[in-house]
Amino acid sequence: MVEIKKQLAAKGYRLTKPRQEIFASLDHEPQSVLQIIEKLKKKNIKIDKVTVYRTLASFVELKLIEETQFKNKISVYELADHQHHHHVQCEKCGKIEDICLDEKLLIQAAKKNSSFQIKSHHLEFFGLCKKCH
Ligand SMILES: [Zn+2]
Ligand SMILES: [Zn+2]
Numbered sequence: 254m255v256e257i258k259k260q261l262a263a264k265g266y267r268l269t270k271p272r273q274e275i276f277a278s279l280d281h282e283p284q285s286v287l288q289i290i291e292k293l294k295k296k297n298i299k300i301d302k303v304t305v306y307r308t309l310a311s312f313v314e315l316k317l318i319e320e321t322q323f324k325n326k327i328s329v330y331e332l333a334d335h336q337h338h339h340h341v342q343c344e345k346c347g348k349i350e351d352i353c354l355d356e357k358l359l360i361q362a363a364k365k366n367s368s369f370q371i372k373s374h375h376l377e378f379f380g381l382c383k384k385c386h
């Protein structure tokens with residue numbers, strides 16, 4: 254919490270109570286805005302949707318969290334303090350899991366086969382989770 258306070262302050266944001274609560278409800282598991290609001294509700298914290306969206310957007314800007322969008326166009330958010338990875342989403346229930354890949358060859362191939370200076374990439378997997386298959 255001290256770290257995020259510093260980072261927010263550096264960008265001119267105050268660590269308000271809602272921001273603090275929203276940050277505390279984030280995890281390394283990707284969550285949608287609705288899931289975050291549900292989590293807050295369970296703790297008896299009421300923060301309106303607009304505030305949650307705005308707060309998450311500023312956290313993304315500060316690179317405190319990462320936003321991923323899946324096929325259904327719903328954004329999910331997770332803490333950004335761990336290594337680069339990808340996700341697999343269940344096509345039936347929407348559950349999301351992290352996948353760590355050795356992608357050196359893939360990135361090399363992308364660089365080789367394109368005239369662009371490759372900076373980032375977006376790669377998502379889809380399938381059925383343990384419960385659904
Ligand atoms: Zn990757
Ligand atoms: Zn599933």
Ligand SMILES: [Zn+2]
Pocket residue numbers: 281282283331338339340350351
């Ligand atoms: Zn993840």
